[in-house]
Amino acid sequence: MIDRQPIDTYATRISEEKQTSVITGATASTEKRQSVLFGDFPNTHDLRRLAGQIKDHTLHHLDHYLEQAEAALSRNGVKVHFADTDEDARQAVLSILRDHQVTQLTKSKSMASEEIHLNPFLIDQGIEVLESDLGEFIIQLDGDEPSHIVRPIIHKNRREIARTFQRAGIARDLNDDPEVITRRARAFLREKYMQAQAVITGGNFISCESGRVVLVTNEGNSRFGMAPSKLHIALIGIEKLVPSDRDLGVFLNLLGRSATGQQLTVYTEFISGPKDPTQPSGPEEMHVVLMNNGRTDVLASDGREILRCIRCSACQNVCPVYRQASGHAYRSPYGGPIGAVLSPLLFGDRFPELADLPKASSLCGACNEVCPVDIPIPDLLLRLRDKAKRAHISQPGDLPMAPFATLATSPSLWRTAMTMSKAMNHLPIDVAPFRPIQDWLGQRTLPESHGGDFRKWLKNRSKEQGLRDTPQ
Ligand code: SF4
Structure with missing residues (x-):
């Protein structure tokens, strides 16, 4: 878990350069998607509803579909492992690698692996792990963290990337032409692909009918990784199942369009197990690690709809809070609205401080409107806020919310405060006793107070219309 300040503090300290990169990237993706x-x-909304229903159905019958998926994968020659916790998942991967004496591997982008911090764990065990997705590769070179589900370096611009390449010795000179950057990364990575003894991937979907693992990338890096490797390990969350191959059509049509505004992601791979003897290359052995890591607890909670998520990032791109704060502010691999719901549910037991994330929303509803599986994210945020309040994890105990809560729940105090609030317009906030107010106002723009004028107006209007329930 990323150790950072609360989201509002982080957001006020973010550099202008980083904020511009996030806003530009997120806006472009939103426009293309639209x-x-x-x-x-x-009939986009019908399609979104259908996708949500398929996911809901699968999740309601998850035990049945897990059995079906295991049987189908096994029929295809895949070895299936179940990992209940993050530690189980890390150990399952390590034990497979140890059985094959793997010392060097490539890895394509996988949110499940970010979730369990797989890279640092394997590197600690003496295994060389190289990220093959360009964005993740840059993150790895920088010792940074991804800040977006689909575009992990959305917070960086090309000048920063060129500087990273120079620092890491991948380029001798500073050249920020995207084509040059990509060519240099390609030359470096190709050699590593050929040396790797194994490849680790995630998986976007598993068809329970055929046991096909579906993997989408825009760079073809997972395909490159698989071609020379003898061993393939796919680490996949248990919520990634879909009942049949036919359902894949619904999700693949929505995923590319919602994520990057593409009709289909450039490389869409349907992996039906290890290579067969007629194929010239590819892994001779394939393992799928199906990871729970808190998902069944989420399924049992009243936030279960979040498990429909297909990690498209559309909600991140459209969210006004994410755009201002960036993904790093959410202190988990999942930033934006998806993270504000999923992180407290998945990791809240171990990191109770994540209970403040659902407050990082204006509840504008844009996330629900763009979600391809129709997740009612604002409702889930409200449920989590309520839960946190009941558990006394997040209550209005700090300034200015504690005095505001007292004020807002007492009609007489409220009336007095409103009358006196006109004085706020003339407070000398730059003198010492008012400094805390100045700091607070530094992050907000308040309209001029009219001190209870609305109450007077409503009272007079009610009188004119002969209404009995006039405001007190
Ligand atoms: S919650 Fe919906 S919009 Fe957000 S990443 Fe998941 S599927 Fe995409």
């Missing part, structure tokens, strides 16, 4: 999705599907 034109491709609505241009291609006049």
Whole structure:
């Protein structure tokens, strides 16, 4: 878990350069999504609802579908492992690697592996792990953390990336032309692909009918990783199951469009197990580690709808809070609205301080509108806020919310405060006793107070109309 300040503190300290990169990247993705999705599907909302229903059905019958998936994968020659906790998942991966004496591997982008901090764990065990997704590779070179589900370096601009390459010795000179950067990364990574003894991937979907593991990338890096490796390990959350191959059509149509505004992600791989003898290359052995890590607890909670998530990032891109604060502010691999719900549910037992994340929302509803599986994110945020309040984890105990709560729940105090609030317009906030107010106002713009004028107006209006329930 990333150790950082609360989201509002982090957001006020973010550099302008970083904020611009996040806003530019998120806005571009949102605009592309809008034109491709609505241009291609006049009944987009019906499709989103259908996708949500398929996911809900699968989650309601998860035990049945897990059995079906295990059987189908095994029929395809895949070895299936179940990992209940993050530690179980790390140990399952390590034990497979040890059985094959793997000392060097490549890894394609996987949120499940971020969730369990797989890279640092394997590196501590003496295994060389190289991220093959370009964004994740840059993150690895920088010792940074991804800040977006789909575009892990959304917070960096090309000048910063060029500087990283130079610092890491991948480039001798500073050249921030994206094509040059990509060519340099490609030359470096190709050699590593050929040396790797294994490849670790995630998985976007598993069809329980055929046991196909579906993997989408835009760089073809997982495919490159698999071609020379003898061993393939896919680490996948148990919520990634879909009942049949036919359902994949619904999700793949929505995923590319919602994530990057593409009709289909450039490389969409359907992996049906290890290579068969007629194929010239590919892993001879394939393992799937199905990871729980708190998902069954989420399923049993009243926030279960979040398990429908297909990690498209559309809610991050559209969220006004994410755009201002960046993904790092959410202190977990999952930033934005998805993270504000998923992180406290998945990691809240170990990191109770994440209970403040659901407050990082204006509840504007944009996240629900763009979600391809129709997750009612604002409702879930409200449920989590309520839960945190009941558990006394997050209550209005700090300034200014504690005095505000007292004020707002007492009609007479409220009336007096409103009358006196006109004085706020003339407070000399730059003198010592008022400094805390100045700090607070430094992050907000308050309209001029009219000190209870609305009450007077409403009282007069009620009188004119002969209404009995006038405000006190
Ligand atoms: S919650 Fe919905 S919009 Fe957000 S990442 Fe998941 S599927 Fe995409």
